[in-house]
């Protein structure tokens with residue numbers, strides 16, 4: 001009689017579990033996965049073991065595991081080249097049974113002679129006698145006899161070269177020596193599993209198991225042929241254990257970069273980029289950054305020693321114009337910064353400190369309105385590395401050159417970008433940049449606090465006048481990594497670049 005509980009178990013059995021129970025019954029109640037596969041009942045060990053472990057949790061099967069140690073030849077090379085002392089006795093024999101140790105060193109490269117001599121002595125295959133400054137190796141009687149017969153450790157190597165051998169067959173001392181010889185021989189621990197049907201399992205089999213084909217996937221053929229009436233459908237259990245599967249994917253920063261690019265191009269922008277190395281002239285002077293501005297100081301900017309400076313004479317007119325703008329405003333209506341503008345300072349080669357340098361070189365080549373361009377590129381500042389700073393980071397920068405452009409448009413563009421990125425709360429406050437007027441900084445509300453993201457403004461006439469730009473140029477630049485931190489709630493900027501492969505694989509946000 002099958003109890004109520006057993007009936008429940010019986011009905012819950014999957015097709016494979018039933019199949020395994022029947023195959024085990026046919027095998028007399030005890031079997032191994034290998035035997036079952038050998039008999040053709042199953043094709044894969046995982047298939048057997050998957051069903052077996054389910055049956056075991058249901059109390060119908062018992063799985064016994066027994067570990068056994070096998071020895072394997074880890075150094076396959078030695079099977080071909082032979083042991084160093086074998087090669088040494090052959091070399092010494094060819095030399096007449098006697099040989100200078102330095103001559104053996106010449107005959108055996110890579111310091112193998114030292115290994116050989118150690119074992120020649122230890123195995124008593126050769127004697128070493130001092131002769132003045134040199135040492136002479138002479139084959140012993142055992143050494144000579146060994147020329148025509150295999151040594152016990154060589155026999156072990158020969159055996160293992162054919163395949164793994166279970167522990168117990170060889171002298172453990174020989175194995176220990178071979179393991180010590182840079183791991184020539186290694187252990188392979190194998191688990192032998194035996195499956196046994198329990199009393200409950202026997203009861204279940206006795207009560208009759210109906211093996212009905214189980215279908216995991218519905219096909220049109222199954223429906224059309226009417227075959228669906230005769231089959232069982234496999235129950236879908238989302239809680240079933242399954243091996244983790246990690247498909248290939250792009251680095252999160254690459255994906256976010258692609259998202260930013262898509263957003264801008266959707267808004268009608270085109271991408272541009274420029275050089276990492278620029279003269280201070282373009283990174284700072286053209287942008288009307290005064291020559292005594294703190295951004296010029298060594299602690300903020302990476303100045304280069306090779307190239308140390310740039311020759312600006314190929315655009316001498318512009319250099320003269322910028323000099324005047326700095327000293328007295330030139331024709332721009334500004335009074336400039338006053339003082340003397342230094343050409344040497346402007347010639348200095350440096351790593352760009354902002355992508356605004358590329359914006360202005362872009363404008364110098366394409367001053368025409370209307371234009372909407374953006375860049376997403378790396379910049380460099382002499383920052384000490386900490387949780388929120390890196391000396392290399394990425395800026396998202398954009399400009400709009402348009403007759404109708406104005407401050408409201410600038411704010412709504414920034415707001416639109418961030419809201420598309422998923423941040424709805426943005427706060428604007430007045431700021432200062434030497435190249436824009438008005439200037440603003442914006443912050444995003446995240447995790448209960450306001451975080452600064454970047455700056456923006458409308459380029460001053462001192463900046464755009466040399467290129468003949470008459471209409472307003474809206475410009476903004478903000479941190480790409482900051483955006484990533486906000487998006488994924490990352491507290492430490494360094495985590496973005498450490499690229500812990502395990503975290504990248506398993507962290508669902510990445």
Ligand code: PHE
Pocket residue numbers: 353354355356433436454455456457475476477478
């Ligand atoms: N260049 C500024 C920075 O690096 C950002 C900015 C760009 C500000 C354009 C105004 C206009 O912080």
